[in-house]
Amino acid sequence: MKERILLVFKRTFELETVDESISQKNCDKWDSMNHLNLIVEFETEFEITIEPEEMGIMKDFKTIETIISRKL
Amino acid sequence: MQHFIYRNTTIEHLFGNDNVCYSGYDDILTIDIVADMFIWFYLLPIKSDRESIVAEIESYTKSIRFIYGNIPANKPFLIFTLQEFYGVTNRNDDFSVELAINAFNADIVAFAKQHKNVKIISISDFTRNYTNEQWIDWKYYFTSKIYINPHLAKPFKNWFAKQVDAILGIRKKCLILDLDNTLWGGILGEDGIEGIRIGGDYPGNAFSQFQQSLLELTNAGIILAVCSKNNEQDVLDAWQKNPFLILREEHFATYKINWDNKADNIKAIAQTLNIGLESIVFVDDNPTERELIKQVLPMVAVPEFPVQPYLLPMFFEQLQNDYFSVYSITEEDKTKTEQYKANAQRESMQHNFTNITDYLAxxxxxxxxxxxxxxxxxxxxxxxxxxxxxxxxxxxxxxxxxxxxxxxxxxxxxxxxxxxxxxxxxxxxxxxxxxxxxxxxxxxxxxxxxxxxxxxxxxxxxxxxxxxxxxxxxxxxxxxxxxxxxxxxxxxxxxxxxxxxxxxxxxxxxxxxxxxxxxxxxxxxxxxxx
CATH class of the missing domain: 3.40.630.30 (Gcn5-related N-acetyltransferase (GNAT))
Structure with a gap:
């Protein structure tokens, strides 16, 4: 699951490498448009629906993992 | 290729940020002089006041003429048609928005006929594959002001890229075909000239229709060639003697019928015809052959081929859309009179906005x-x-x-x-x-x-x-x-x-x-x- 999340990051942000320390603060590519792309990719990858309240706080790896795992 | 898009809402997810610049919302004044292509992509605003939607649609045709007057005449100007995706009215007899949309679409089509750098892209060509529920995701609309479901962004991008290719006249030139189980059912070497399935009942009728469609392609300027593992003489005999075959020797620009590997054969065909590998599409029912070409000649387009012959019409449609579609323009000569009329009309339209200040006012x-x-x-x-x-x-x-x-x-x-x-x-x-x-x-x-x-x-x-x-x-x-x-x-x-x-x-x-x-x-x- 961690791997799948990281792969989504890599794909969406077109990064060479990515690890679990990634957050909106330390990643240049994580702007509002890419945030949206990221949410869309997670919804597709995990076949889940992410609610607006959750979108707003999914700004680092840990929170993303927590929210996605709750839905699986 | 640098695009400049006139828009009235958030659409970055559909067109991306690589080599694309956007106007402000409802901004028709910005002219990006370095752009190679100008695009008009407006979506109907979502609001309940029908009258104001109609007024807005009616303003678009003026805006488009205004933009057209300012962009270089040699650069393509792509205009998307309008479609209503969400409309609420309490009256069943209120067709005002629908009529305004129809009028707008008819207007831009007529406009494009008179200006050869103006091309129309029909949005419904894309949206007909989806339902209205798929098209708008209200969650994204309310959180990000995004009207078109971002889950459709990827298919949209692919579809749009193909529209642009068609408009620029970028299409494949040559279709290289396998024979057994591709142009007819069965294997010539085993089933014989009379034994292969072509014409008559299923599956022969499916292959006949496929051949007929391919023949139409040659009329549209696409070159056909054959690359098949067979005995050459068997094939030449079949072409001559089987009465049901539609495509025969004279329809193919060249053929390579032998037992060599197909990658070498395709290279030889490209050389013979003096075309680049990137302008070739290769169609073969055998997944191993397809994989070989994908690996060895990655610039050749290799579509998947349907296992069931009854899927051939859909396969052909896809083939046509993906590789051979072209945006044909009406021959100018036919519409000379109309052109003169329209130019005069445009002049008078522009008088509405003789300058930017008037427009803004x-x-x-x-x-x-x-x-x-x-x-x-x-x-x-x-x-x-x-x-x-x-x-x-x-x-x-x-x-x-x-x-x-x-x-x-x-x-x-x-x-x-x-x-x-x-x-x-x-x-x-x-x-x-x-x-x-x-x-x-x-x-x-x-x-x-x-x-x-x-x-x-x-x-x-x-x-x-x-x-x-x-x-x-x-x-x-x-x-x-x-x-x-x-x-x-x-x-x-x-x-x-x-x-x-x-x-x-x-x-x-x-x-x-x-x-x-x-x-x-x-x-x-x-x-x-x-």
Whole structure:
């Protein structure tokens, strides 16, 4: 699951490498448009629906993992 | 290929940010001179006032002619048709929006017939694959102002790229076909000339129709060739003797029928025909052969082939759409008279907007400047967080940061913009830090892209400078910090009269002496402070 999340990051942000320390603060590519792309990719990858309240706080790896795992 | 897109809402997810520039929302004045292609992509606003939607649609045809008059005549101008995806009316006999859409679509089609660089892209060609529920995702609409479901962004991009290829006349030139189980059912070497399935009942009839379609392709200028593992003589005999075959030797520009590997054969065919490998499509029912070509000759297009012959019509449709579609234009000669008529008409249309000021005046723009207060500070902080393009310093602030500025004697203003199409809400922010009694520094200046291109940004700053001048402030300094997103404002301060003091790669700094300047705001903008 961690791997799948990281792969989504890599794909969406077109990064060479990515690890679990990634957050909106330390990643240049994580702007509002890419945030949206990221949410869309997670919804597709995990076949889940992410609610607006959750979108707003999914700004680092840990929170993303927590929210996605709750839905699986 | 640089695209410039005229739009009225958020569509970055559909067209991306690589080699694409966007107008402000409803902005028809910006002309990107470096663009190679101009695009009009408007979506109907979602609102319940049907009359105002109709008025808006009716304004589009004028706007399009206005844009057309300003862009270079040799560059393609792509116009998307309109479609309604969400409409609520309490009357079943209210067709006003539908009729307005139909009129708009008919108008642009007629317009394109008269101007050969204008091309129409039918949005329904894409949307017919989806239901209205798939098309709009209200969650994204309310959270991000995104109207078209971002889950459809990828298929949209692929579809759009193909439309552009067709318009630019980029299409494949040659279709190389396998024979056994591709152009007919069965294997010639085993089933014999009479035994292969072509014509008659299923599956022969499916292959017949496929061959007939391919024959049509040759009429559209596509070259057919054969690459098959067979005995050449067997095939030549079949072409001569089997009465049901539609495609015969004379329909193929060349053929390689032997037992060599197909990669070498395809290279030989390309050489014979003197075409590049990238203009070839290879069709073969055998997945191993397809994989070989994909590996060895990655520039050759290799579509999947259906296992069931009854799927051939769909396969052909896809083949046509993906590789061979072309945007045909009406021969100009046929419409000469119409052209002259239309040119005259366009002239008169343009009289509606003889100049930019008239156009802007017709928008009836009302700007209200507000001092930051408890009601608007959340929105101000949010704008500093979200705005990227028109943002001079890209500093991100929280609500409490904003309160601090005010507490320390700074000035924070926001603007609200209204026009004939509606109220845009709070769309811009300026934050000024107090340096001393007679000088201020612009810490942040930003505007949402939906209001750009109408002179509002300039009026906003000049109005603020006027206020300061009246309070006996002498000088105002400002800075520009470049980011990946804010190139469009790199000369903004120069444009509105600031003096450049210092330019480095990571910043530009400016000042303006207020008493030396008169700050005159364009009369078409109504601006007031609350």
């Amino acid at each position: 017709s928008l009836n723009i009302n700007i209200t400047i507000q001092k930051a207060d408890d009601f608007n500070i959340p929105r101000i902080a949010q704008l500093t967080q979200k705005t990227n393009q028109f943002n001079l310093t890209t500093k991100r602030y929280t609500e409490s940061n904003i309160h601090e500025f005010i507490h320390e004697g700074g000035l924070v203003f926001c603007i609200n913009v209204k026009d004939i199409f509606g109220d845009n809400g709070i769309v811009g922010v300026i934050i000024l830090k107090k340096i001393d009694e007679v000088s201020f520094e612009i810490d942040s200046l930003l505007l949402s892209c939906r209001v750009l291109g109408k002179g509002i940004e300039k009026a906003f700053v000049l109005y603020i400078l006027n206020i300061l001048k009246k309070q006996s402030v002498r000088r105002v300094s400002a800075q520009y910090f470049p980011t990946n997103k804010n190139v469009q404002v790199k000369d903004f301060y120069e444009r509105i009269g600031f003096m450049l003091n210092n330019e480095k790669s990571e910043s530009k700094s400016y000042t303006i002496i207020l008493e030396d300047n008169d700050f005159i705001i364009e009369p078409y903008l109504k601006i007031e402070i609350k």
